[in-house]
């Protein structure tokens with residue numbers, strides 16, 4: 317009788333594990349998802365991304381090859397497009413608009429500048445109108461606070477070597493809040509207040525071997541090494557990822573909850589975001605109708621990225637420098 321009971325109690329647990337393997341994000345499967353084919357690892361090494369044996373298991377990247385082209389910092393609201401701080405005066409707006417419009421004039425630059433030129437006109441008309449400017453600024457402040465406007469700047473500070481190509485990223489949707497990494501590497505990780513999950517506040521704040529140990533000791537394998545160029549986007553999409561209640565996560569891990577995990581995968585979200593950004597088409601009417609949306613931001617970034625490098629460097633040096641990460645230090 318005892319034996320029968322034992323087999324009955326094991327079976328549901330086994331079924332749960334089988335089910336878990338179908339769902340990305342469940343601890344058992346995480347390790348497999350992170351392991352990238354050897355050929356790809358070699359390729360990364362050729363590009364200068366050297367990973368230790370342990371790190372290889374934990375390296376993840378947004379797979380899209382679009383990343384390098386579209387993951388670049390770019391203006392994503394009218395203030396950024398006009399190189400203005402929030403609270404800029406009409407004199408500032410006029411000066412900046414005129415200088416930039418001269419710089420990107422399609423007669424000088426050609427068709428590549430058409431979209432930016434149109435956007436500058438829209439930005440100028442919007443911000444010169446006092447009521448519209450106040451409404452737009454309110455939205456921008458809200459978007460920046462909520463992290464809904466992407467400008468390519470990582471949330472975490474950079475403390476690694478300038479040539480370092482890896483960064484550390486916590487998938488907070490899977491983190492159980494066990495404090496282990498924050499206790500072990502407090503100069504790198506902290507526990508954020510809103511959801512009680514671990515987050516990286518400073519990249520490479522602790523010695524690499526301690527970080528490696530913290531990564532490999534995470535009970536749910538939710539800390540990854542990622543490509544530094546993709547860090548800003550991952551941190552950006554993470555802000556809007558749903559975090560399941562940690563008590564429910566605990567019940568799920570123990571096999572005591574039948575429903576599927578209600579969570580977002582920041583890596584998948586980053587790929588979707590990149591695809592949207594690539595496909596964003598500038599439609600003047602939609603920009604007018606919805607002054608600040610993800611689509612409008614994506615269209616703005618896409619138009620700006622199409623400008624010749626020398627023009628971007630001259631007109632928007634902060635974003636061009638940010639590409640080389642200079643502007644991110646000390647943030």
Ligand code: SF4
Nearest residue numbers: 491492494495497534
């Ligand atoms: S070790 Fe893993 S689960 Fe624990 S707090 Fe850090 S990231 Fe979260």
